Amino acid sequence: MTIHAQLPVDVLNARIAKIQSLLANTQAQAMLVSTNVNLYYTSGRVFSGYAYIPVQGQPQYFVRRPVGLTGDNVHYIGKPEQIADILTQLGVELPANLGLELDLVAASMADRLSRAFATATISNCSTVLRAARAVKEEYELDLLRQSGIKHAESYSHIKSLYHEGMSDLTLQIEIERISRLNGCLGQFRISGDSMEIFMGNTICGDNADNPAPYDFAMGGAGLNPTLPVGCDGTEIKPGMAIMVDVNGNYTGYMTDMTRVFSCGQLSELAVKAHECSRRIVAELAQMGRPGVEAKTLYERAVAIAQEEGLDAYFMGHKQKAGFVGHGVGIEINELPVLAPRSRDILAVGNSIAVEPKFVIPGVGAVGVENTYIVTENGMVSITNAPEEIISLDN
C-alpha cells in the first residue's frame, strides 16, 4: 500500500515544488505538517504522523499509523521526538527555523514539536499551505468537476423525495441518503476555530432567521443546544421557502451548492430576492477573473442588493454573514474569501463557492449557490442545475 495512494507521482512532485517555492519566501528552511487535511495534500493520503518538507530536496514521511505503508521516504516512528534523529541519519541538515501549522495544531502539540527540534526557532507555515491549496492543479480541478456533477445529480432527486407532511428534518434525512447512495463520502472537513460541519443544512420558513454560532451564510436553530445550526423540525407548509444547502464530497474535493424549493406560493418579495441572487451570481461570474481583488466581488454583490432595495435581507436578516463566497477544496472553507476585508487576489485555478442569499421573514431563505472555477475568461460553474425555485408540491 503506497503512501501516495491514487495521487500520480508527477502531480505530487509538482505540488511539493509549488509548496517549496512558497516556503522559500518565508524564514523557515523546512516545515513539519501534522494535520489530516495537509497530510493528504502533501502525501496523497491521510495517515497518523508527519510530513517533513524542506525548502529544497525530498519530503520525508514519518508514519505512526496505519501499518504497512510503503513508498520512498517513509519512516515508521512511535513519537515525534524521533524525527530529528532520523533526519540527521539521512544526512538532512536540520532547519534553523521550522514551520509548523500554528493556526491548526493545538498549542501543547506545537510546543512538543518545537522541543523535538530543539535547535530550531519556529514560524507559522499555515499561510504557505493555505496559499498553495487556493490554486488548484488540473488534477484537483478534475476531482472538483466530478464532485460537482455528482452533487447536481443528487439534487435532481430532491423534488421526488418530498411528500406532504414532511419537516425540514425528514426531507434532509432523505437528501442525505440519496447523496450517500450517489457516492457522497459523508464526512466533510472545515477549517477554523470552533467551526463544525455535518453533511449540510435544509432550512425552511422562519427557521432561516434563527441565528447560529457558526460563521456560515445561513443559520437555523438546529435540534439541540449542542449543535445549534440547521433544521429544527419545522413542518413544511404552503408559503414557505425550503433552502437546501447539502454539501458535496464525492471525491475528497468538496463542492458547495444551494437550491431553493417552495411549498405553495411564495411572496413576491421572496421571488424578487431569489432572482436578485441569480443576477448577483451571474454578474460575479463575469467579474471573477485573474488579478481581480476578491473584495470587489463582495462589494458588487452588496451594491446589487442595495440597488434592488433588498439589503435588509441580504446575507441574513437578524444576523448577517460577512462574506458572499469562499474557496472550496479539500476543506469546505479555503481561500480566496469574498469579503469586505479580504486581501485575496483571484487567480486561475481558484475554486470558489458564491452564495448570495436572502432571508425573507415569514417565508424563509432564498438564493442560489454554485461552485465556480476561475479561468482567464471569468468563473465557470461546476454545479450545473436549474437555478429557479422548484416547487415541491406541484
Add this chain to the structure above:
Amino acid sequence: MTIHAQLPVDVLNARIAKIQSLLANTQAQAMLVSTNVNLYYTSGRVFSGYAYIPVQGQPQYFVRRPVGLTGDNVHYIGKPEQIADILTQLGVELPANLGLELDLVAASMADRLSRAFATATISNCSTVLRAARAVKEEYELDLLRQSGIKHAESYSHIKSLYHEGMSDLTLQIEIERISRLNGCLGQFRISGDSMEIFMGNTICGDNADNPAPYDFAMGGAGLNPTLPVGCDGTEIKPGMAIMVDVNGNYTGYMTDMTRVFSCGQLSELAVKAHECSRRIVAELAQMGRPGVEAKTLYERAVAIAQEEGLDAYFMGHKQKAGFVGHGVGIEINELPVLAPRSRDILAVGNSIAVEPKFVIPGVGAVGVENTYIVTENGMVSITNAPEEIISLDN
C-alpha cells in the same frame, strides 16, 4: 434566548462549582474556555466566544455569535482583546495565571489569547475540564441513558434493512437513515490531534483487517484516501461477519455500541471469539467499581483473550488498538481510558464504552461493545440489546 438553553440553573451552578474546585488545585486563578465542546459544558449551549471561569465567583460569557443570547453575565464582544477590559469594568481582578485549553486551542489562537491577558502567565487547563467531564452528573447520566435507549432501538431495525446483494456501504447508509429518523443528531464530536469521525462504521469480511490511521478499535480501508476508515464497498457474502459500530448521539450525549451480524455460517473460530468478547464485557462490568484502576480492566481483558488462545486476533490482527474501552459523553472519547498505561481510577458516574473486539482473517470482525455507567456495584450497561451474532439472511 437564554444562553443556558435547556440546562437547569442548579445543574450549571453545581457543575461550575465542581470545575472551580478542580481549578483551585492548579496554579491558575481563572480559565478561559473557547472550544465548542467545553463552551457547551460550561454554559449549556454552543456559541462562538469564550467562557471565563474564575476560581471563585461567577462565570462570565463573552459572545461573538449568535445575536440575541440573554442571561446573567453575558457580554457581546467583537474580539477577545476586549475581554480583559470588560472584566476590569466589572470589578473582576485579572488572574496572575490564566488557564487555556492548550491541548485543544490552536497555537496561534492560544498566543493571541495570552496576549489579550497581557499581565498573566498561562497554564494548561485541558486536564481540569477532562477530569470534570469524566464524572457525569445525574442530569448527564439521564441524557446518556436516553441516548442508549434510542441507540438500541435503532439497532433493532438493522436485520430488517438487509437484502441480498447489499454491500457494507449500502447497509451502512440505511442504518444512518434509520438512526437519523429515530432522532440521531448526525454529527459527533471527537477529541485529539488528527481524530475525525462520521456517524460510524460498518465493516464486513476482510476489510476489518485493513488498518486505518485513526486510533479506533477497528479500521477498514474506507472509500477514498482522504477518509481511509470504515466500509469500502465490500459485497456482503456468506461466511462474512458484519460489524456495525454506528454511534449514538440522540441527546448531545453520545453512546457507543457495536453488534455483529452474519451472512451464512461463520467459522467456529469467529463464533468462539465473539463469545469470548461477551465473556470479557461481562467480567469487566463486574470489575468496574469506584477506586479500581482503569488499566486493570485492560489487563484482565488481555488475559482472558490469551487464556482462550485468541490473543493473535484481539483488538485487531495486522494492526492492534492499544485500549479496550474509553469514556463517552459530549465527545466520543473521554476519560477514563481502559489502556495499559492509563492512570485513571474509576469513579461513580463514569460512562465507559467497553469494546473487546477480534479480527478473524477470512471472516471479519466480531465482538460486542456496550456503554456502561460505573456504580458502587459495578458497571451497568445502558445499551441494552441482544449480544448474540444476529443472522441477516435467515
